[in-house]
Amino acid sequence: MPSLKDVARLAGVSTSTVSRAINGTIRVSEETRLRVEKAVRDMGYKPNLVARSLRIRSTRLIGLVVPEMQHETFISFIRFTEEAAEAKGYNLIIGSTNSDPDREERFIENLIRRNIDGIIFSRVSDKSHVLKILDRTKIPVVIIDRTLEREDIPSVVMDNYESGKLVAEHLLSLGHRAFACITGPLDIAINRDRLAGFRDTVLAGGGTLEDKCIYEGNFKFESGKKGIAYLLDTRAQFTALWAQNDYMAVGALNLLSERGIKVPDEISIAGLDNIQQSWMMRPSLTTVAQPFREMCTHAVDIIIDRTSRHDEAKEKTRVMLKPELIVRETTGRPPERSVPAEQINGERSQ
Template sequence: MPSMKDVAQIAGVSVSTVSRVINNSIPVDKRTRLRVEKAIRKLHYKPNLLAKGLRMRSGGIIGLVVPEIIHQTFVNFIHYVEEQIVDHGFDLILGNTNEDPEKEERFIDSLIRRNVDGIIFSRVSDQSRVFKILEKTNIPVVVVDRFLEKEHIPSIVLNNYKAGILAGSHLMSLDHKNIACITGPLNIALCRERLKGFKTILSENGILLPSGFIYEGDFKFESGIYAIKKFLSDGIKITSIWAQNDMMAIGALKELNKNHIRVPGDISLIGMDNISSSEMVTPSLTTIIQPFQEMCQKAVQVILNHIHKKEITLNRIVLEPSLIIRESTRPLKR
């Protein structure tokens, strides 16, 4: 019996495109539709109408789509979003895209076909392919954390440029000048914004950030380890580091300790996000606070406003970061 995947292969399109044609969920251009319909006729493909009927019943469901379900940042998102929607009588469908644009597209399309009451999502990267899908659906959608300037979808985001300013300003206030940065993936706009703010404040105070002092990580613990190994193998002399999230900072701390480099005695270290682990490690981590709870509360409220036909936020809501100073930073030792 032919499947939707077989139709997609013959038509030369994705499975999600075939689904859109069959369900009329989102407009598909005429030529593509004709190719899909021709493939359906050729294969004598018949959709499962019972399954389709079940999918179209919402019943008070909100979808949450995140890039990495086990990452502490997104654990926070999941916790606070679920807390909010349950309080308002909704259930949660959780999608983990594993940083895969194709998987992200399929899951978003599945949520639309199920006719959920709303979708909250944090994209994989700037290469996310769901932008046009989300703009065309009538289902309320809110983007959290990772956004693009060109989008016309409500979004709740952090002032990431300001986060870079805070990190750089703190290290300079401690008289550090040889400063390094471990970034997140630079194909994600917020990472570029953080780096831009960091470089700008350093430059305004006469401090350069050479390319060799920047290591592009992936927000994971291992990135912090690899960054320190790279800095040490290159012989780079640094007295302080800003890692663009706490997990990479903790990885950096582990590798520094392994090499008998003291934090903060030899190198001061800042993280970002203020995850629970940042206070548990020794020394406890100076970090930039990202207000996850407020971000999620506002995202859910935008969805609820759409559902209940109240005043709708169409623009971007930008939340401000703050600095929490702990044990991992100290004035430069002369």
């Protein structure tokens, strides 16, 4: 691998000149520029980014921390963040922590030592000690898909309240009045927001969402199954169910199919996330699409913005983007003569 020095020698100029000719930081005479360019081509010279990074203290690397790679949500973050980063000439280092604090810490330490330009977190907890580590450096950080108590940390989220609202409006317009919900963990703000949007809209529209029609899940398939089973078995009355993510919706559908309950004829189901399965399955799932691409693009932009104008006062940045409702087959009109859900359940469950 030829270095700057080799190119300089071949072109008969100093390394400074070659560097300037390449980067265009300072004017170089037309003539020498051409000579340098020729030398660069002839030798197949490729600037060494490690050396460059060391000198200019910027690596054009962004770190992305995800808790795991099973959920499609995180895959989307990886995918779109990589896309956005690549478009800006950055590369992406990813690390999944498996929700293991040690691994998380190791990974962050590594990123710091690698002199990374910024870090994007998805789903960190408020108490993550990692944030303390980051406070000690001045590496820009963005939280994606969650907001933290600490307001000085920029975040990018979907308008979660709105997502609940969209689903409720849709179901209300189909004629539903009795609702149920399988939520994500309610210690997390965004999930409470989703629920609030859903509930507020349901009630405003003359519907009901009783407490016993709410099941707190954990975003996994199994939890969707459990949730719907619980709701059916406790004879909660509802004709429409919203699961706060698609995996739980799929789980619910799975159990309904097991029990021979027809969707959407007897119960309407909606999810959130728009995972692949949601359109591949039958019946296809009505859901809310998160604007993942935009979220990631924003996150990357914030990082790059903060690295460029280094030490300026950090204004608070909180980006909130609109979700989009995607209507498919799992939602329909409520049962014809509005059979009480209780009765339906009674027939079927055990």
